Amino acid sequence: MKKTLLTISLLSVIFMGSFTYGNLNYEASTVLAKPTNPEVQTENKDITDTTKETIYITNINNIDGQLEIQADDIEWFEGKAADEALVKNEPNAGIDYAPDGYYIVNDDPSTYELKVAPDAEILVQIYDRTGQPEDIDINWNEKISLEKFIALYNQKDNLDMSQFPYHVTVQDGEVIQIVQQYIP
Template structure:
């Protein structure tokens, strides 16, 4: 019985991996890292609120590393694990030494780009659509819907100009 359960689990994992890869390949866009800049903060969002049309985000800024930079930072901070694994797991690494929350005001016309979210209340509807533009109102609804996936578990790149967030990009994590 244990062998059947193990085999079934492995088949489901393989099928889900294939479906995720197929949906990612089948899009007309592909993943591209958000380039670091002085006006962009990467953060974990703890809450988002709309108070009479004034949207604000409470977030914990983090350091986000990908590729070779992730491997280097992982090696600096996790030497034993880095040697065993050969680099940062899944190609990214997060540093969060200061967990102080900051509040950011969001511009009413902020651009929002999502990678994955609950489109229709089904697991099948959570396919990857790279940099899918959604309205700020839709983003508020997405962030407040944690039935299938907690959207606050993803990092977001927040572009800030004149003291307001003008662009929000969800960082996909495998």
């Protein structure tokens, strides 16, 4: 277990320098910002273009054969931008840097539904592969099936997938890609 935690810690330091998301390379000072739509709805968002959003997934539902995720928009900051966001949002924290190199702002906990395409691509960084805590390890951008993701999301024994942020790509009103954001 200590070896796994050490490996995770070392990899998180390397990972925080930069990471690849889709075909885009985000450097450590990049902000993956909240969508520009200021209204958070409790119904399906009407998204007709391709957009990328950073969210927490608060629930997964199958409604009459249509998979939907309950999404909570967040702001994800890394590097210097994370330090600045922490100082701005928590001026009395007693530190002026984000200890893990990232900072999340979730000022509005309201949620909305997003339909998920049946062939959506799912990329995860870490999950419970065997049911044994000591086997939980990082495997960057590992592609898994949507069915496997749903099963993992509903399994809370060793690693709770609802605690991770996700970068989702929405095209014509449907999620076509879900990328788990690793957090140390």
